[in-house]
Amino acid sequence: MVDMSAVPPAGPAVSLSRKSGRCSSSHPRSSARNASSSGVKAKSMRADASARNLTRALVFVAVDFALSAEQEALRDTVAAALGAEAPISYVRRMIxxxxxxxxxxxxxxxxxxxxxxxxxxxxxxxxxxxxxxxxxxxxxxxxxxxxxxxxxxxxxxxxxxxxxxxxxxxxxxxxxxRGTLALEELSQGDPLGGLTTTAVRSGDGWVLDGLKPVVLDGHTADWAIVVAQAEGGLGAFLVEQPAAELVPTLDVTRKVARLELRQTPARRLGPEGDQSGILRRVVDDVTVALAAETVGACDQAFREAVDYAQHRVQFDRPIARFQVIRHKAVDMLHELELARVGILYTAWASDVDDPQREMAVAMSKGFVGEASVFITEQDIQIHGGMGFTWDVDAHLFYRRVKQNDLLLGHQAWHRQRLADLVLASG
Structure with missing residues (x-):
């Protein structure tokens, strides 16, 4: 029988120190260069396959990560509070x-x-x-x-x-x-690419025109920071009380709104000129946070699958005893742990401004997107015929990770970005 006590603890195993700037894992620079010299291509279908393999090579780094005592306490506090205040029954009511x-x-x-x-x-x-x-x-x-x-x-x-x-x-x-960020415009690629929303000076302020179809919680936000094309490049603009309209999406547990801007007054934030560099860093850091959330959803999906396998009896024995179920569980755990280590390394790289930070972001989002869909799909499979029914929670985790995969750049774009960064690094 599969015993949950044998499953590694939810806390990742990464030795991180934001203040000291040290990480006990091997630095991925050599791995990236080796992968690049092995023939990573930046064009055609071979580029996507090579980038996918490169992602796995970079994630699979020998590490010995451990959260600090303060971080473990933070994790335990958050878990306990959410368990008490926002159990899955609450989540379902909020749908x-x-x-x-x-x-x-x-x-x-x-x-x-x-x-x-x-x-x-x-x-x-x-x-x-x-x-x-x-x-x-x-x-x-x-x-x-x-x-x-x-x-x-x-x-x-x-x-x-x-x-x-x-x-x-x-x-x-x-x-x-409460605020939100109005950024993406129906692109599965670069979140900052192809933006058509415009900002034009009007007196002492600015007016915005365009459409932001994917604004998280835009209908309940007190203000939104809208990214738009302005003179000199991309800029960020504050819109008070955005009149956003709730829209249905795949993930029923997260609210998304559509924000239409028609001569909407706004206040410019930040320095004059092109703010692409500032916004790129914001998007990268938010991407790491989004991917960390995805890892959490995968962790819970994995544990629920194992728990179900322990208690579902078929042919006079729990299905957890069947080798095919064990293989599925092991594959899920393997992908989960690789994803978790990648995210923590990327978060550390951002905290210390590591030279490989951008590469790590692309690596993590690309890998987590692919791994999360696999893990949550296997959760549904292990649940069998019940797996896709409304009353079983498996589909809720699948919906969350699938939508997260599309937000802030699809996994395919991040793999392409990773390949481009590796090739550019020489």
Missing amino acids: DVERGFTDELWAKVADLGWLGLLVPEAHGGLGLGLVDLAVVQEEMGKALFPGPYLSSAVMATSAALALGATDLLPALAAGER
Whole structure:
């Protein structure tokens, strides 16, 4: 019988120190160069296959990772609070609620300080880093957290911080206001590519025109930072009380809105000129947080599959005793642990501004996207005929990871980006 006690603990095994800037894993630079010299191609179908193999080569690095005592305490606190305040029964109730969350839950999250995790202490936050955020995000993924945590505490906060809009941070950290980031425009590739929303000067301010069809929690946000084409390049603009309309999506546990802009007044944030570099870093960091959430969803899907296999009896024995089920579980765990290590390495690389940070982001998002779909599909398969029914939670995890795979660049684009970065590095 498969024993859950034999499954490695949920906490990743990565030796991380944001302050010291050390990581006990081998640096992927040599692996990347070896993979590149082995014939990674940047064009045609061979490029995608080579990048996929390169992703796996970079992820499969010998590591000995361990969270700090503070990070373990943070993980345990988040897990306990979400288990008590936002169990799966709550998540299911919120599916039919237009807002997607309750004020009581949001107040609880604010009281625990999670909304200010990235906000500097001088502005009312905790001043923590991306590794700490990844720990929280993994627990959010396990719970399929339905509130606007990613959109407000991660996306909006990261953008405001990077753009120097510190006046927005205290209210975000306190939970008094909620923000979001209006970025993507129906592209599965580069989130910053092909944007058609425009910003034009009007008196002392700006007006925006365009369509943002995928704005997380846009219908409940107090403001949105909209990325648009302006004179000199991409720019970020603050829109108060965005009139966004809720739209149906694959993931029923996360609310997405459509924001149409027609001569909408806005305030420019950040420095003049092209802000592409600033926005790229914001997107990369948010991508890591999104992928960490995906890993959490995969972890819970794996555990529920194993638990079901232990208790589902067929031919007078639990199906967990059948070799084919064991093989599925082992394959799921293998993909899960590779994904987790990759995410933690990427979060660490961002915290210390490692030269390989961009490569790590592309590697992690590409690999996690592929692995997550496999893991959640196997969860459905192990549940058998019940796996795709509404009453079983397996489809909810599949929906979450599948939509996450499409957000902020599909796995195929990230593999292509990885190949391009490796080739450019020589």
